[in-house]
Amino acid sequence: MISTQSLGVxxxxxxxxxxxxxxxxxxxxxxxxxxxxxxxxxxxxxxxxIDGAPVAGLISNVRFEKSFTVGGRGGYWFESLVFIGVGLDxxxxxxxxxxxxxxxxxxxxxSRGMLFGVPINVNGAGPVRLPEIDFHVTAVAPExxxxxxxxxxxxxxHGQLQPYVTVGPALYIVDLDGFHPSTFNPRTxxxxxxxxxLAWQFTKHVGVFTEYRYTNARPSLQSxxxxxxxxxxxxHLLGGxxxxx
Numbered sequence: 001m002i003s004t005q006s007l008g009v010x011x012x013x014x015x016x017x018x019x020x021x022x023x024x025x026x027x028x029x030x031x032x033x034x035x036x037x038x039x040x041x042x043x044x045x046x047x048x049x050i051d052g053a054p055v056a057g058l059i060s061n062v063r064f065e066k067s068f069t070v071g072g073r074g075g076y077w078f079e080s081l082v083f084i085g086v087g088l089d090x091x092x093x094x095x096x097x098x099x100x101x102x103x104x105x106x107x108x109x110x111s112r113g114m115l116f117g118v119p120i121n122v123n124g125a126g127p128v129r130l131p132e133i134d135f136h137v138t139a140v141a142p143e144x145x146x147x148x149x150x151x152x153x154x155x156x157x158h159g160q161l162q163p164y165v166t167v168g169p170a171l172y173i174v175d176l177d178g179f180h181p182s183t184f185n186p187r188t189x190x191x192x193x194x195x196x197x198l199a200w201q202f203t204k205h206v207g208v209f210t211e212y213r214y215t216n217a218r219p220s221l222q223s224x225x226x227x228x229x230x231x232x233x234x235x236h237l238l239g240g241x242x243x244x245x
Contacts, residue, residue, distance in 0.1 A: 017021035026076040027158060029087075033036070033071055039095035040233045048226035050110050055226055057106030057130050061166065062230070064095040064135070071178035077129070082158060085145035089168070089193070095232060097133040134177040138155070138242065139208045139215065141193050160201045166196040166213075173221040176228070191217035191232075194212035199242060203230025207242045 038069040075087025075175040104122040113119045116131050143166045149159025172189045197211030221228045 006203040007149075014226075020054070026079055027083075027085075027244050030243045031073040031240050033069075033073075033091075033209075033238045035070045035178075035238035037067045037093045037095070037121070037234050037236040038232070039234075042231040042233065045229045046108055046115070046226055047229075048222075050114055050115070050219055051112070052223075053109055055108055056120055057104055057108035059102050059104045059108075059130070060128065062097060062102055063100060064232075065098055067094045067096070069093040069238060071238075073163050075143070075145070077145070077158065081150060083146055085147065087143045087145055087166075089141045089143050089166075091137075091236075092138050093234070094238070095135045095137065095234060097135070099129075099131055101127050101129050114224075118216050129154045135232075136175040136177075137217070138173045139166045139170045139191075139193070139217075140173075143168035147199075153226075154236070155204065156201055163196070164199060165194070165196040168192070170215065170217070172217040172219060174217070174221060174232075176221055179192065187219060188238055189217045189219040191215065195236070197238075201242075201244070204245050207244065209240055211238045212236070213238060219239070221244060229239060 002210050040208055041061050041063050044050065044062050046057050046059070046079035047054050048055050059137055070089055071089065071091025073087050073089040073211050075085055077085035103125065104120070104127065106122065108120050108122040108128065110120040118129050120128055122128060147162045147164035151160040153160065169232060170191050170193045172191050174187055174189060193213060193215045195211055195213035197209050199207055201207035215232070215234045215236065217234065218234045
């Protein structure tokens with residue numbers, strides 16, 4: 001199995017190689033899109049100290065709310081290598097945590113409610129009440145794109161119908177409200193993104209597309225002396241408009 005690190009290194013190398021080649025001609029594009037996303041349930045870990053007391057625990061099966069996704073992508077398809085393109089993608093979504101009670105394990109003693117605004121007393125195993133916690137996730141990714149031109153004609157030399165796939169490493173910027181908001185700072189995390197879609201050109205310069213995208217990030221966020229970690233494994237279903245020139 002290819003590891004996340006290996007996939008990121010290979011994708012960066014391929015993207016850099018392609019971008020470094022100066023094509024004689026290229027099909028430039030700009031995409032705007034929106035849609036919905038579903039983030040899989042995951043655990044949350046807490047490590048550090050509160051009032052000098054050690055904290056080392058897990059909160060399991062935390063549910064994330066469904067979210068909207070909006071974003072844009074720009075780049076070009078090579079003229080000499082019509083199947084290959086490169087792009088730079090940026091998108092935003094919000095996998096918020098609504099109030100819920102979940103099982104905690106380990107040692108999480110927060111008698112003053114400094115973490116989530118409510119006292120927590122877990123030593124071994126016990127319930128943890130989570131308040132509303134708002135995630136703000138912005139991601140930027142250089143991408144390698146591959147397409148298969150179909151319905152090729154003089155009016156559509158690159159194909160009127162274009163199935164495609166994308167893959168790339170991604171930089172995730174994660175902000176969190178509801179967890180020590182007075183001291184919390186946004187943090188960055190390296191992850192991956194990949195997906196596939198179908199584009200249809202109405203004219204040579206304007207088309208539409210639908211796309212499935214999978215994104216994966218493991219943000220680590222610090223507030224005071226406590227580190228908050230979780231796993232954002234998210235499925236996006238998107239649709240948008242594409243401009244070619």
